[in-house]
Amino acid sequence: MIYTPSLTAIVIFILFVAVVLVLSFYLARKTKSASSFFAAGGTIHWGVNGIAFAGDYLSAASFLGICGMIAFSGYDGFLYSIGYLAGWIVALFLVAEPLKRLGKYTFTDALDARFDSKAIQLAAAVSTLIVSMFYLIPQMVGAGALVKPLLGLEHHWGVIIVGAIVIFIVATAGMTSTTYVQFIKGALLIIFSIVLSVYIFNNGLKLNPETKHQSYHQFIKLTPALENGRVTKAEDYKVMDQVQINEHQLVKLEKSGIIRWFLLINANNEMVLQEMLSTTLTPNGQKLYNGEPAKNGKFYQVGHLSKIIVDGKEVDKTGALGPFEFLSTIEKSEIVRFEQLKFSDGKNKVSVWYQNITSGSDMMKPGLRFKIGKDATPISKLNFISLMIALFLGTSALPHILIRYYTVPSQRDARKSTIVAIAAIGTFYILTMFMGLGAAINGVLDVESSNMSAPLLAKAFGIGLFSIISAIAFATILGTVSGLIIASTGAIAHDIIDNYMGKNLSEEKKVLAGKISAFVVGIVAIILGIAFKGMNVSFLVGWAFAVAASANLPSILMLLFWKKTTAKGIAWSIVVGIISALGLILTSPMMWGRYGLNPNDAIHQLNNPAIISFTLALLTLIFVSLATQKDNHKKKDI
């Protein structure tokens, strides 16, 4: 995608970051004790904490990832919204209050409250660090992706800016400052998602998605001459080549020295060459967009409707629509999605995106991304079930979510703040459906990065809205990264140095250890954020959920609901959960593809590990606990 930064966007962004930093300075004056650094002194109001939960939870994966996935794959993206929200039910009904009762600063405290076991302290702290790192990488990658359209900076600068600001926020004021940053960001994200949705409804549906803020490229159609299925002539273009990729016939044409790719299709019994978007990577590293250098600006945002049906009749536009009318009209209409094909053309690596007309009814039900319909296999169905389990069980095992229960004064406040979180997050997730579909039909999609769909949709409605939405998206990343770094510093300074190594640090030294840990974790996050450039934001987050659900949740649940649980049972369950989830991920078809191997040759065909790794961790806990019952005489009653 070719982006040009805007001055308004830069000014709004800088103002936004400045406010966050001033707030951190102001709150930093109050952070002196370890309790205040790691858990905001347990004095945060439940309403503020509830919205801060939303701030923590609605990470880059939710705002950028889900909206993007809905825009590209329809309802399948919304499955993430459903699963992420359902996870809060586990948090509210099973985990919130007992965890608040048992813990102090970290979730390791809660797991270890009855046992005082070195094995639990180490296993739970390591698990916190691994899950937090899995979660940190996509946030940092998201930051890198955002700064390009917003500030015109390269990926690594985005990662470094986020890293530096977050280290500053965390190291100055710890959890208090992080909480208020999350509160402001969570509230703004929900308010402006509502504003964006209102714009979408007012705009309605139209065949030509041009607005006064953006033009829309009209794709060329050529009438070719054919001989035995091969194109011999194409109006005033010179025919260079014709290749078959899967079932598609791709034709390479040239005019005025510029190479373009077209798709040969049968439109109403007439053969037509339809223009595609293409990128070509030459052996000397130059990237051409539709055959021309980036500076020529010949690469376009896409996504439009090819047919709109209202009351059984085809129309060009609908005018303003209500939320339910918006969905039911899309259900009856047709959407043009752009699908990617990759191939080698001599020494050049070519990607093309062709128009795929998708019925609204297919867009509005699962199946475009997750194969559970007519072309499903038992493995693809198992993948779907496993994903839905990971999303359901992962939320209440995420360390940066769990630590937020220690920032409120009482169990009642923990419960109330969870309900505020569910209401706020639920509202946002319902809006993801409208924002995702809005992006799909308003000609704003960047085919190279689904993550930018929601901010680019805002851009179609005006640069001011785009700037605010992008600044909030950036703050979303800042907030989530802060929460993750606090969780990691708690694991290092409190769980490992203070408890596991038995250093018995003074309050000041514990805070200092926390600040040094924040600096180190922040630097590691910056390095990983740069190294993983180009990785899909929602990709790793889904895995973070699977690892969290497998490593942490069996222990949390069994500790609360099974009296025979032992310290060794918990420690082994965490170890087995981490190893099995990571092992399955690293040997999955998706990773096989990333290693440059054929995904079909992978050791197994399961991309979502939770169904196996969660079960293994649970069984380990049960068997080891039953075998070590004699240890339980030392268990404390709480």
Next chain:
Amino acid sequence: MMEHGPAIKPGNDAASKKKSKLGVILFIVYSIVYGGFVIIGVVNYELMGKIIVKGQNLAVIYGFGLIVFAIILGLIYNAICTNYENKMNKEEAS
């Protein structure tokens, strides 16, 4: 920083057993409804596309419904728990 006194001191909540039982029941209720959604998706996928009401298909109604249902269950749970706490912790104190 100013300390607010906890409404209920951690570890000293007479209602905790009843609340925990209620939590488990509501969790099972929600899990069944959530499980129903996943099972329809896997077993009878075409049903998801069936128009149910006002031009909305089952996938939209069920999906939005799961989100709204979570919020409603949360509010019910909080109301009952608060009631337990007010009643039982008062009894405990008297």
